[in-house]
Amino acid sequence: MDHTPHDASAEANPLRRLTLAELRRRTSMKWRTYPDDVLPLWVAEMDVPLAEPVVRAVTDALARGDTGYPAGTAYAEVFAEFARERWGWGGLAVARTAIVPDVMLGVVEMLKLTTGPGDAVVVNCPVYPPFYQFVGNADRKIVEAPLDPGHRIDLTTLEAAFRTAVAGGRRAAYLLCSPHNPTGTVHTAAELAAVAELAARYGVRVVADEIHAPVVAPGTAFVPYLSVPGAADGLSLLSASKGWNLAGLKAALAVAGPAAADDLARLPEEVGHGPSHVGVLAHTAALRDGRGWLDALLAGLDENRRLLVDLLAAELPAVRYAPAEATYLAWLDCRGLGPVDDPAAVFLERGRVALSSGTDFGSGGAGHVRLNLATSPEVLTEAVRRMAAAVA
Template structure:
């Protein structure tokens, strides 16, 4: 059994306190309820929605300006060029020290999940296995199964980190008998736990994947959402990651889910396969989406830095609120994402506490069950809201239990 590792501690780029006002808490509940997106229209108005990955923030000004300028010009045609990839390369160099990011080894794709599907099509065929670390983002299950691949779970450890004994066991099972192709769908940073995989952990992943002939596809959509003082390590930068693929987007960090655009990035040994991506895939992203994502990466760094500080404040607030109102709920504040993974198994709420919090407390959270093995008895809470709404949500949850 391989040893556990501890998180990297060196930040690639510091946040800048005071550079920009905290985007969280700037919108009132009445303003938020005027939104027509999924978060605010799925449930009745008496429900506080802290579930799906949308943030309660105003749009970053550089992004809004890019969109309004394009609309004023009628610039609403098909996407073209490499500006998005160039902006990500610049961002990755500054934030993560990724100095050899190769724009020529990128392709625009509609969004991260559809990009994952396309990468899996390049390296696996119908019926081939895809390994995931559960509990994990539910669309991993849905999309993998819908594309006629076999999903294989390698559960995380009790500490929420990669369990290499489980991972190697899964790799051994899926390659037994000389199976032709297999893939490993890595979530980095991990959703829902917020775990940041370390350089040592990712290097071990690369070694195991080469040993067993398994291709790695990394979902790195939450990469910009890393706390000051912590460090995100892109999978393609670790030794042995040369034949892997990464999917990245500005959508989570700048709240752009409705402006579809993402990038597929190939390691040097996977470039020829990425070149086989059907040309029509590049027609899927929105041109306005690409303009928005490019502006976010290039010009909205101060907005992101202020958000990251605000998320840290909310993690501390949530810890304090749970200690006061729901001390039986286990919560380990993470170093990334704006998601909180709450272990409610000590409460008398059964396998699906989210249903109880919704029915009795009128708070909408994500049920842990769709996240796979290890999800029962858990809920995922979206921290990207005001302290006021977060406080009210926890109080309602406590009343639902009491």
């Protein structure tokens, strides 16, 4: 179900609040990986000030000296409320949740609960590069199930991947990216129900990375995987980090379907020591009191998607781009520019714009770049101008 947004007009567009000079004072990865003459539109950090409720929660905690270990279920409770309001989903049961340090570390823990060393994990490529890194480091092997040409799940391809993954009677998992990174695809309820049916048929456990779920374009309905028929033995990872730019304040939530509760109960106690207590407070404040800020952000992102369409049409008509249904990422097909496997390298060297290389996203990524459009319209305009000059 589509959410009914708060009045975004009550909040200023956070993407228009900070100047480039102010942003360059930041010391995070986005702003310290490249020299100052490079416009960094690569890693998933947004060029926004924090929502005021988050700032208050963090500063109040510091003033109290409240910097110990996390405790309680407030994060899960407010996420359940958010899910009911935004997604029409009342199935996020607090009793079937656990706090984990972040989504990817939570993914690894869910894979440990459902598979063993050497088992296969199916992914839909092109997909978020850490899927390959974390799965490999967890001593599991990747089986790719490429998306179809429209960037949607190809059920025939997925079934073949499931068949390969469970060959020899081994356990297997399907690491579902929902919404999908880098394409921004939002899977429909029918698609997810078909996934659940296939997973049940082959005995594959579904672990859903739903970190971008709060960042969905107006008019698009996000469907939690655990809400569809047949998904009762699934596991999901959720976080406020992408919606409110909180990656440096570590906290995420693992959620089990009713038939996976016993699996989640086996999560080692020490995993819950990894999240930041201040991070939990920040995420809780964002979900509870920062919804108006989120709506203003979503409106600003939608403006930037439309701006990017116009900019590319005017400056780089050979680059193909379909505005995403979710995330603040743009997946650009640059193959029309010529036979260059890694256009990101060209845009960086000749245009001084840093983008994510499509080759890092697995099969189907060559000739593409991922652009982070969570920036000001001015920076986005200058970036595309530089990109065009780089290939002129």
